[in-house]
Amino acid sequence: MIVEDIVSRVLYRDALVLVIDKPAGLPVHPGPRGGETLVQHLDALRFGLPRRPEAAHRLDRDTSGCLALGRHAKALARLGRLFAGSAVDKTYWALVEGGPAEEAGSIDLPLARRSDDPRSWWMKADPAGDPALTRWRVLGRGPGTAWLVLEPVTGRTHQLRVHCAAMGWPIRGDAIYGGAPRHGGPGLQLHARALSLPLYPKKPPVTAEAPVPPHMRAGLAACGYRAPDEPGA
Template sequence: MIVDNIEARLLYRDALVLVIDKPAGLPVHPGPGGGETLVQHLDALRFGLPRRPEAAHRLDRDTSGCLALGRHARALARLGALFAGGRADKTYWALVEGGPREEEGEVALALARRSDDPRSWWMRTDPAGDPALTRWRRLGRDPLTGAAWLALTPVTGRTHQLRVHCAAMGWPILGDAIYGTAPRHGGPGLQLHARALALPLYPRRPPVAVEAPAPGHMLAGLRACGLADRPA
């Protein structure tokens, strides 16, 4: 199993929301291929409530890090409004091939599905697609390989947005077997981590701010890019 103790991955808890550190490789919902999913573990996170919590937003199977769970229907509705309205601030860490020379910038490229098949989640850049905006900042670089460590902020929330935008700029995310150069099997795993989440849930309080620690499968690459000089 990928997860032995889901409670050990709990980063934040209050009456409305839980935030967990989802491990890479664990899909949130069941798929046609079967196998372990996050849903199988959610009963352990009831903490006295009659229903298990549910994911309030998407996080790809191969992406690790902060995932918000609504603890009941009203909480899910409130969280859903935050994410749909772009008021939930998300920051991802990514290790990319090559990477930009500049310190920071943004990618504004519209996205559309590659296929008309509704079961397909693969995306492509397309001027006629849905507007998509990603802001990025370079945090470090590996002097030996040239790989870069980026902080990515998706202003919009399109499917696979960060992966497609990075690939379109010529610096695909390491370990990306769909949009990058990684092998389909036996690769290092997608080097993308949902590092931080800020949720303005309460009118008279600061946003709920949560950070997920650097994941094990990215540690070597992050350290090569200078993680030792920054908090993990």
């Protein structure tokens, strides 16, 4: 990724927060395997401030779309409280294998780590785990797949991926929970489509919407999606 690319991915900007369109395949923070991360590019998003912005919440390496960045310590603290208190409305689009028989519903399945190893982020449905609630709705259907809007009420690690897999319709391209190959294929078909942040008490929420990523366009089109107004669509 080049500097001009990340600047072009800014969806919203004010004195406290940036929302960017994170590309799929780019981890936010450094990991044990090394490699390129979003952190390496954040200096390009200072826009005159002395320090770079920092991510206010998690977004998986292979998930594309809206990521909120706090522009300084006070902004990060305010955003952290919003995300911790489930005050942020998060909307994801996913292409799943098969799909639900119904048109809408919710998934209420507690989640826990698969392993006691603190380095492991893999999760499982577990009645003794932390409460986790996801609302979903079918937006379209195609051959062997469905296009869902997913709204996580809670914010557990890998919540949407585990919940969809547990229901029998894993997210396409999910190498951990869906049985997809780790290499090749279209990649994880999960996109953080929109964020709504009630950041200012006397103003409407800050909103941002990320365009459909290239690796999901064909699958969404097969489910009836059309968006000629989006960049690159």
